Amino acid sequence: SSSSRGTSTATAYHGPVVHSLSLTQLEVLPSALLVVSDGRVVSLDKDVARADVSHLLASRGVSADIVHVDEGFLCPGLIDTHTHAPQYPNNGLGGSLELLPWLQTLTFPLETRFSDLTLARRIFSQVIDRTLAAGTTTSCYYSTLHVDASVLLAQLCAEAGQRAFVGRCSMNRFCSDDYVEASTASSMASTKAFLAQVSSLPSIVKPILTPRFAISCTPDLLSALGELAAQTGLPIQTHIAENTSECAEIRRLFPASATYAGVYAAHGLLTPRTILAHAVHLDDAERDVIASHGAGISHCPASNTNLNSGAARVLDMLAHGIKVGLGSDCSGGCSLGILPQIRDARTVSRSLAFEGLAERGLSIAELFHMATLGGASLCGFDDVGNFAPGAQFDALWVKPRSPGMWVEDGEAVESVFEKWLFTGDDRDIATVWVQGRRVAGAEKA
Ligand code: GUN
Numbered sequence: 001s002s003s004s005r006g007t008s009t010a011t012a013y014h015g016p017v018v019h020s021l022s023l024t025q026l027e028v029l030p031s032a033l034l035v036v037s038d039g040r041v042v043s044l045d046k047d048v049a050r051a052d053v054s055h056l057l058a059s060r061g062v063s064a065d066i067v068h069v070d071e072g073f074l075c076p077g078l079i080d081t082h083t084h085a086p087q088y089p090n091n092g093l094g095g096s097l098e099l100l101p102w103l104q105t106l107t108f109p110l111e112t113r114f115s116d117l118t119l120a121r122r123i124f125s126q127v128i129d130r131t132l133a134a135g136t137t138t139s140c141y142y143s144t145l146h147v148d149a150s151v152l153l154a155q156l157c158a159e160a161g162q163r164a165f166v167g168r169c170s171m172n173r174f175c176s177d178d179y180v181e182a183s184t185a186s187s188m189a190s191t192k193a194f195l196a197q198v199s200s201l202p203s204i205v206k207p208i209l210t211p212r213f214a215i216s217c218t219p220d221l222l223s224a225l226g227e228l229a230a231q232t233g234l235p236i237q238t239h240i241a242e243n244t245s246e247c248a249e250i251r252r253l254f255p256a257s258a259t260y261a262g263v264y265a266a267h268g269l270l271t272p273r274t275i276l277a278h279a280v281h282l283d284d285a286e287r288d289v290i291a292s293h294g295a296g297i298s299h300c301p302a303s304n305t306n307l308n309s310g311a312a313r314v315l316d317m318l319a320h321g322i323k324v325g326l327g328s329d330c331s332g333g334c335s336l337g338i339l340p341q342i343r344d345a346r347t348v349s350r351s352l353a354f355e356g357l358a359e360r361g362l363s364i365a366e367l368f369h370m371a372t373l374g375g376a377s378l379c380g381f382d383d384v385g386n387f388a389p390g391a392q393f394d395a396l397w398v399k400p401r402s403p404g405m406w407v408e409d410g411e412a413v414e415s416v417f418e419k420w421l422f423t424g425d426d427r428d429i430a431t432v433w434v435q436g437r438r439v440a441g442a443e444k445a
């Protein structure tokens with residue numbers, strides 16, 4: 001695919017591009033030239049006139065198909081740093097419950113059914129299709145405790161072309177009688193069987209160690225997973241400090257640890273590759289522990305509201321230097337994909353500020369960073385989340401179509417982008433690419 005041989009697979013997109021450079025820097029480029037080859041960004045020129053595109057490419061010896069982004073804009077794909085694929089059928093339920101009874105009455109009974117691979121395939125395929133259409137180019141999935149269903153989820157992500165981390169839940173206590181692992185040894189054997197099978201899949205899908213949460217894992221299971229993470233460098237995902245009753249149960253089960261974060265630290269589960277979901281009820285000492293281990297937090301505002309968990313202090317996390325991404329947490333949260341999380345994160349942050357519990361609400365730059373580049377850093381990526389040269393081309397082409405979006409001819413890109421963030425939906429996502437491959441989109445291919 002070298003351009004010098006005239007067989008280039010390169011595509012040059014010319015027009016509006018929006019992406020995140022850092023927590024405080026949102027870059028809006030009305031007339032960018034973005035060259036993509038072999039699934040990666042080759043170059044991003046910030047300001048190129050339409051009349052100069054061919055000449056500029058020729059002067060660099062780049063032979064590329066030129067695509068004019070003559071409507072809407074390109075932006076990076078959205079990253080869901082925490083969700084449960086098997087819980088999709090329960091989306092919309094549970095809003096009158098809190099975490100522990102919700103798990104027992106709604107969640108575990110549904111997950112138990114994933115011993116049935118026909119059911120698993122039907123539900124997982126829907127989850128992947130619909131989240132890709134909603135712009136989720138990377139997803140961090142929890143499966144169930146079943147090895148076969150978990151491997152199937154990973155296979156389906158690979159087939160559909162969704163970048164994903166897939167975790168088989170480790171859970172050897174607390175859960176219902178017919179939905180629990182028999183022992184630490186059998187749980188670790190299942191995890192190793194899962195890892196072996198997922199290792200043969202395309203690298204777009206990776207396994208992630210998934211102690212469900214400390215209530216559902218005995219101390220020796222937590223330690224065994226911490227040791228496996230240390231030996232292999234595998235990433236880890238779990239839940240932390242979501243609900244006050246959960247936190248009380250943690251204090252009862254782990255009297256030797258002063259805090260919830262301390263429980264995970266004591267078992268080797270806080271690493272730079274750890275994604276902690278929720279973190280609603282943390283104190284400053286715990287935020288320090290999390291920051292010092294380099295672990296990240298998945299902020300799940302829709303779920304935290306729906307399950308009556310509380311309002312997570314995102315500004316405090318950021319002030320401690322903790323990496324923060326967004327998570328849909330299906331079906332604790334009941335809205336699909338990451339756009340609704342951007343909105344709920346803003347609302348929750350403003351509510352905290354209204355009550356004097358935060359200095360201010362979150363900015364658009366911060367929200368979009370969490371949805372893209374910040375989420376990618378939680379996942380351990382240094383080449384996903386924006387359009388820096390060398391980055392994977394995981395991208396959306398947004399063209400206003402949904403009835404809530406009124407866009408004028410010649411309206412500024414910044415304005416169209418803001419309207420889409422807060423009023424748009426998947427009808428506006430014309431094309432979704434992962435690694436340069438078109439994997440979804442409202443527009444006919
Ligand atoms: N804590 C342990 N398991 C779960 C789960 O499935 N969803 C949420 N939101 N919290 C959990």
Ligand code: FE
Nearest residue numbers: 239277329332
């Ligand atoms: Fe969750």
